[in-house]
Amino acid sequence: LNLAKAEPVVKVGVDTTFPPFEMQEHGKVVGFDVDLVNAIAKAEGFKVEWHTMDFQGLIPALQTGTIQMAVAGMTITPQRAQVVYFSKPYYHSGQSILVKKDSPIKDLADLKGKTAATKLGTTADIMLSKMKDIKVERFTNIDDAYNQLQNGGAQAVVFDNPVNINYAKTHKNVHTVGKLLTGEDYGIAVSKQDPRLLEKVNAGLEKILQNGTYLKLYRKYFGDDN
Ligand code: GLN
Numbered sequence: 482l483n484l485a486k487a488e489p490v491v492k493v494g495v496d497t498t499f500p501p502f503e504m505q506e507h508g509k510v511v512g513f514d515v516d517l518v519n520a521i522a523k524a525e526g527f528k529v530e531w532h533t534m535d536f537q538g539l540i541p542a543l544q545t546g547t548i549q550m551a552v553a554g555m556t557i558t559p560q561r562a563q564v565v566y567f568s569k570p571y572y573h574s575g576q577s578i579l580v581k582k583d584s585p586i587k588d589l590a591d592l593k594g595k596t597a598a599t600k601l602g603t604t605a606d607i608m609l610s611k612m613k614d615i616k617v618e619r620f621t622n623i624d625d626a627y628n629q630l631q632n633g634g635a636q637a638v639v640f641d642n643p644v645n646i647n648y649a650k651t652h653k654n655v656h657t658v659g660k661l662l663t664g665e666d667y668g669i670a671v672s673k674q675d676p677r678l679l680e681k682v683n684a685g686l687e688k689i690l691q692n693g694t695y696l697k698l699y700r701k702y703f704g705d706d707n
Pocket residue numbers: 496498499536553554555556557600602603604605641
């Protein structure tokens with residue numbers, strides 16, 4: 482990527498099944514992360530070209546150079562940080578358990594012998610995979626995990642809390658139970674081939690945190706309640 486160009490075009494990978502951070506609306510990629518990256522790009526003078534892909538395809542695409550940046554509510558983990566750069570954290574999150582309101586399940590221990598649905602390759606998947614007595618069903622699109630809960634194929638969805646909360650807002654028969662299972666920070670991932678792009682992303686993030694843009698976007702997508 483030639484950042485010396487007047488207005489370099491940065492290819493940004495995005496997983497559009499993570500509402501309200503990223504989703505498709507009328508064929509367009511929209512959401513908190515999308516507005517965030519657009520604001521950073523504007524502050525730092527680069528253009529963004531969006532590339533939609535499955536979550537577990539993002540890191541390989543960064544490694545091969547198909548994309549230079551990825552935004553997907555991606556949790557900063559030591560394993561991932563070995564192969565991609567992460568920006569400074571921009572959102573604090575964690576895993577929660579979503580169940581039907583008439584379910585007896587109240588916490589992780591109650592999931593023993595039960596089936597939990599989640600998204601493939603995510604931190605929820607990694608956590609659940611270590612729990613030998615919970616059966617895990619993995620989907621590339623989180624909507625399929627929620628459908629599995631609705632049709633009784635799974636007794637819970639374990640996934641990032643803001644996404645679970647977002648689903649529960651429009652589906653009144655479900656709710657989250659128990660405490661958050663993890664504490665996680667989201668970061669923007671940048672290819673290790675582009676250390677200067679990482680500097681720009683961090684500089685832009687700092688600017689929009691200072692000038693109120695971040696707060697405006699936060700209120701737009703999460704209100705004051707998250
Ligand atoms: N935060 C989770 C992770 O990084 C899920 C991200 C996603 O599904 N887009 O694994």
